[in-house]
Amino acid sequence: xxxxxxxxxxxxxxxxxxxxxxxxxxxxxxxxxxxxxxxxxxxxxxxxxxxxxxxxxxxxxxxxxxxxxxxxxxxxxxxxxxxxxxxxxxxxxxxxxxxxxxxxxxxxxxxxxxxxxxxxxxxxxxxxxxxxxxxxxxxxxxxxxxxxxxxxxxxxxxxxxxxxxxxxxxxxxxxxxxxxxxxxxxxxxxxxxxxxxxxxxxxxxxxxxxxxxxxxxxxxxxxxxxxxxxxxxxxxxxxxxxxxxxxxxxxxxxxxxxxxxxxxxxxxxxxxxxxxxxxxxxxxx
Amino acid sequence: xxxxxxxxxxxxxxxxxxxxxxxxxxxxxxxxxxxxxxxxxxxxxxxxxxxxxxxxxxxxxxxxxxxxxxxxxxxxxxxxxxxxxxxxxxxxxxxxxxxxxxxxxxxxxxxxxxxxxxxxxxxxxxxxxxxxxxxxxxxxxxxxxxxxxxxxxxxxxxxxxxxxxxxxxxxxxxxxxxxxxxxxxxxxxxxxxxxxxxxxxxxxxxxxxxxxxxxxxxxxxxxxxxxxxxxxxxxxxxxxxxxxxxxxxxxxxxxxxxxxxxxxxxxxxxxxxxxxxxxxxxxxxxxxxxxxxxxxxxxxxxxxxxxxxxxxxxxxxxxxxxxxxxxxxxxxxxxxxxxxxxxx
Numbered sequence: 016x017x018x019x020x021x022x023x024x025x026x027x028x029x030x031x032x033x034x035x036x037x038x039x040x041x042x043x044x045x046x047x048x049x050x051x052x053x054x055x056x057x058x059x060x061x062x063x064x065x066x067x068x069x070x071x072x073x074x075x076x077x078x079x080x081x082x083x084x085x086x087x088x089x090x091x092x093x094x095x096x097x098x099x100x101x102x103x104x105x106x107x108x109x110x111x112x113x114x115x116x117x118x119x120x121x122x123x124x125x126x127x128x129x130x131x132x133x134x135x136x137x138x139x140x141x142x143x144x145x146x147x148x149x150x151x152x153x154x155x156x157x158x159x160x161x162x163x164x165x166x167x168x169x170x171x172x173x174x175x176x177x178x179x180x181x182x183x184x185x186x187x188x189x190x191x192x193x194x195x196x197x198x199x200x201x202x203x204x205x206x207x208x209x210x211x212x213x214x215x216x217x218x219x220x221x222x223x224x225x226x227x228x229x230x231x232x233x234x235x236x237x238x239x240x241x242x243x244x245x246x247x248x249x250x251x252x253x254x255x256x257x258x259x260x261x262x263x264x265x266x267x268x269x270x271x272x273x274x275x276x277x278x279x280x281x282x283x284x285x286x287x288x289x290x291x292x293x294x295x296x297x298x299x300x
Numbered sequence: 301x302x303x304x305x306x307x308x309x310x311x312x313x314x315x316x317x318x319x320x321x322x323x324x325x326x327x328x329x330x331x332x333x334x335x336x337x338x339x340x341x342x343x344x345x346x347x348x349x350x351x352x353x354x355x356x357x358x359x360x361x362x363x364x365x366x367x368x369x370x371x372x373x374x375x376x377x378x379x380x381x382x383x384x385x386x387x388x389x390x391x392x393x394x395x396x397x398x399x400x401x402x403x404x405x406x407x408x409x410x411x412x413x414x415x416x417x418x419x420x421x422x423x424x425x426x427x428x429x430x431x432x433x434x435x436x437x438x439x440x441x442x443x444x445x446x447x448x449x450x451x452x453x454x455x456x457x458x459x460x461x462x463x464x465x466x467x468x469x470x471x472x473x474x475x476x477x478x479x480x481x482x483x484x485x486x487x488x489x490x491x492x493x494x495x496x497x498x499x500x501x502x503x504x505x506x507x508x509x510x511x512x513x514x515x516x517x518x519x520x521x522x523x524x525x526x527x528x529x530x531x532x533x534x535x536x537x538x539x540x541x542x543x544x545x546x547x548x549x550x551x552x553x554x555x556x557x558x559x560x561x562x563x564x565x566x567x568x569x570x571x572x573x574x575x576x577x578x579x580x581x582x583x584x585x586x587x588x589x590x591x592x593x594x595x596x597x598x599x600x601x602x603x604x605x606x607x608x609x610x611x612x613x614x615x616x617x618x619x620x621x622x623x624x625x626x627x628x629x630x631x632x633x634x635x636x637x638x639x640x641x642x643x644x
Contacts, residue, residue, distance in 0.1 A: 043427075043429075044428075047421060047425050050417055050421055051414060051416045054457070128377050129412040131376070131395065132403075132405055133430075134401040134429070134430065135397075293379065296378050
């Protein structure tokens with residue numbers, strides 16, 4: 016009898032303050048991710064160096080082109096290119112999420128089974144964990160951004176609205192990319208070797224997001240297409256929101272587009288998860 | 301009087317897997333690109349049983365018998381192909397958080413702790429996942445650390461722990477939310493004797509202290525003998541036996557072992573090792589230090605012991621059931637030949 020009463024009280028306590036518990040879970044996941052990252056200090060620095068190489072190459076190329084074209088290309092000067100690609104490094108890090116490749120390991124190694132035994136949807140582990148990862152990455156990013164700024168002299172003058180939208184947009188980008196790559200990763204429920212499909216996604220993202228070049232430098236039809244796809248809202252929009260040039264209307268449209276894509280992503284995750292987990296629990300893991 | 305609801309109820313539970321098959325070789329690989337052959341494997345074939353709260357049940361069977369598949373269905377990881385299961389009043393396949401927060405499945409070969417961090421950090425994470433109020437968490441954590449004697453282990457990164465040490469901290473991590481149902485799949489696999497004993501005594505203590513229901517699969521009979529009063533034997537997806545461990549021998553052992561120690565040698569009948577030749581009474585299993593172990597048909601035990609006592613000067617005579625491993629081997633053999641025994 017005492018056992019049953021204790022059980023009921025415990026269950027009541029567990030159910031109490033769901034939101035507070037969720038925040039506490041996210042905090043613990045983020046903290047765990049930070050602790051795990053701190054275990055590998057050298058790897059963190061190598062990771063950051065690798066992360067900086069890609070935009071630095073783009074930056075050097077476009078700066079050279081701008082200087083040889085009379086100081087600007089498509090409205091971008093050497094200084095604005097520098098600003099674009101330095102902010103790019105931060106946005107890129109904000110866009111790091113659990114990859115579809117990780118899904119292959121997660122299912123093959125049986126990690127998903129462990130997560131399914133817990134009373135929390137596994138997507139929360141990934142979201143919380145990568146928030147913690149970002150804290151470390153941003154701390155490491157600050158000196159790198161300082162060095163890049165000293166070397167390439169970025170020019171940008173964001174308004175307060177731009178700064179606010181940028182802050183919102185980097186988290187919006189994080190959520191959009193998390194949802195979409197989760198959906199992509201869940202294809203592993205049906206077929207285990209889908210790396211080629213993932214690569215195709217990343218290629219499309221590279222060209223249509225503003226990752227390779229600012230979207231305004233792409234052909235008109237590519238720019239037009241990009242408005243209806245999620246990619247530009249995860250890279251180009253947050254960067255342009257801070258670096259400009261961007262109108263107030265475009266800022267609002269961008270945030271609304273992000274909200275739309277996040278909601279669509281959540282819906283997609285729900286639908287695919289429900290079907291995928293049915294498939295997974297039919298065949299085992 | 302109200303009968304408390306059974307914690308685990310299983311009725312005609314089935315699981316059928318569709319397994320792709322193909323022959324070896326390049327030609328077969330090419331053919332499988334066009335036409336994929338699939339074979340149905342019936343892993344669990346209509347098992348039924350009920351486990352009451354607080355019971356410790358051994359779930360036994362050879363490799364591929366369907367033990368782990370059944371445990372996975374009971375913990376919600378696999379959807380049954382047929383039949384019905386109820387765990388704590390829930391249908392496991394729905395994976396209701398109310399059920400998941402009250403059960404644990406520990407698999408001896410799976411790691412659920414953060415590899416790079418000390419177990420203590422993973423424990424904190426589990427506290428947040430299971431929403432355990434801090435005072436209860438601290439109390440349970442310290443109790444588990446004490447019971448499993450892992451005080452020094454929980455501060456080392458998990459990757460630096462040995463297999464046995466990792467198993468102990470893994471068990472501790474799985475029990476922080478004080479599950480009322482504990483599924484243990486080979487919890488002592490690969491562990492040395494000392495560690496096995498430690499884990500066994502812990503499981504027993506956990507069951508005693510919290511009245512938890514424990515379902516255990518193990519290939520080590522020592523685990524089963526130490527912990528389980530009741531065993532369910534499953535083979536080829538069917539339940540071959542469900543009942544007390546003690547009655548298992550009575551039902552399935554066709555023989556008993558009679559161990560005879562002699563007071564003085566009867567030189568006329570003594571063989572080359574200095575003890576009488578007892579082979580006419582039964583099968584001589586061993587002769588060690590003047591004691592003869594004789595395997596005797598169960599229905600002839602009384603007459604043969606009387607005969608031995610009357611014909612020889614016996615110092616001591618004991619009658620034992622054969623080792624449980626042998627009995628279970630016999631159950632598997634009978635099961636294979638189609639003599640499945642309905643549950644008690």
